[in-house]
Amino acid sequence: MAALALCAGATLSPAWAGLGMTRLPASGDDGPVTVFYPSDAAERPVWAGWQPVPLATDAPPAAGNGRLVVLSHGSGGTPWVHLDLARRLTEAGFVVALPQHRGDHAGDPGTPGPESWSRRPGEVRRAIDAVLADGRWPGLDARRVGLWGLSAGGHTALELAGGRWSPARFAEHCRQHIAEDFAACVGLYAELTGGPLDGLKRWLAPRALDSRFGSDTTWRHERDERIAAVVAVVPLAADFDPASLQRPAVPLGLVNAAQDRWLLPAWHGLRVLQGCTGCEDLATLPDGGHGAMLSPPPPVGGLAGRLLADPPGFDRAATVPAVEQRTVAFFQRHLLR
Template sequence: MKKLIKVAAISWATVSLMLMAQYSVAASDFVGVRQITAASKERGSDLAVTVWYPADAGGKPVTLGENRFFVGTDAMLEAPLSRGKYPLILLSHGAGLGGTPQAMSWIATPLAKQGFVVAAPVHFGNGGANRSAEETMKLWLRPADISATLDTIEKQPLFENHFKFGRIGVLGLSMGGNTALLLAGGRIDPARLASYCDNDALNPSLCKWVKESSVDLHSTDMKLAGRDNEDKRIEFIMAIDPAPVDVFQADAFSKVSIPVEIVNLGQPGTIPLTALALGIAMAIPNGSYSTISDASHYSLLGECKPDAGAMAESENIGDPICSDGNGQSRLEIHQELVTMAIEAFDQKLKSPR
């Protein structure tokens, strides 16, 4: 019987350093970053895509993901791509303050440093200046953004000769985890999604925003919501604190054919039901599940600047954006998640078949 539950211990910080040393043999000295576009029939426009990659010296120093709340991550804009062939990780970001590719730079940059090309499209309306509750709740559009990005990356002259054929994975964080599970073969239940914000019990913060934006999910056109979004080019999926998970069709995951690793953040018994994905992991034939008890859903955001928590409270942000669990700092939690991701994608995308 497969082992589904692995609860991370506080001593992981020590293990993390050992694992990072193990993978440093394949590490690049530099991380490059480029902005490209991907044509999207679904959106009717081009998607902005951020790509991180192993690089040689050169380019212009930039810091991605930094704002008044969060510390950013350094990379080299337009640096030359290092010689070699690399697996590809398609990264799906969350919504709100985590609703841009740059907000995920804390995990994308170290993955690129460890020998992966990481490509993240903007999911329109999910964050930034164009944030929209109506667009954010169109969960079924997000997987097509990832597939369109893959279509483009495969044809990009800069990258096409640097991929290991068929070595493609997806990493999704928060709502990006929902996207990743849809790409694996999960399907949305339109009725569940339509009733998601009938009250605030499932997701108080998100549903408050939906209601304040005068969005009625029951009136939203969901004729495509339950469609099949599986992309058979993808070999492995990792979803970290995926949400919402309570809008899926109950029987779809038993048919998923690829390995899927799911990580929940928080103490077992305290993880919000809208993110609790143990049942999904158990339903997937090759699924695995673990938790990080010293973390919270907000641990997926960037490392907070010293006054960020107080600033967010004074500005009525409404979420404790700098609140983690007990026992580890956000930086330590990020190090743990990065190490888990490196280990998982190394095993699934770099190991001989």
């Protein structure tokens, strides 16, 4: 397990005063891109999702460090569950962009899974294009972009780090391991409760997935040469060809949560870490769950709330800021050179 202290020798940038925020408009089939950036302007409370947040909305940007980091949200996600990480990155001088992934965000959760996973790398690429083309950040280095992704966003991160996957491998994984990895295969559509219908759910789910995805053996493998460092957090990874992630194309950091009940680490993030030569274990949280790095955590109930809830014993106040600082240091090491 990686220690949570900052790596010795990491160079931290001076903090900028405020968290600037703007939104680049939707274009074509792509949704809007939320952009956070260093600003010297005063922050004012802005209603963000479910709470007021101090932001300098549409304020002039400060110079920053000339680097862009893209954050890829998980299924059903929003920008507001990544505010704390965005603030830490902008305090270090980074510009931070969050594309809205079509069919897999809070306002439109209609096509999660392989349909969304196939679209996401292109959405990340076009978000980079949009930020670089906007005149407000003229000094950004297009050759050294960072990417951070969580859950389904972690799947996106792994593909853009050099991995390849196919819908058929996802269906095959669920045929073989539906009992152990039910939540990863079915998501929020159903839950194993220990009741008399569990056997039927385990029988139906892999057959439905195989019917929908089992014949699609086409490898998905998209790279964007501008992306020079990647962090994958509790990623969905069981459908990747392990050999494709043995030696990633760029520096790859991983964050795993040992108590993750949505994506069991043994089939997903830890499997990648254990098979990878040179990957960095930024953190393996012994008491963390799937929602550990959602910060601030969303106020959700039902099955999603149960899968995202912090397990007993998880010290969020101490753990999350330390992992965020390690993430900032990772991008500083690999992008600021």
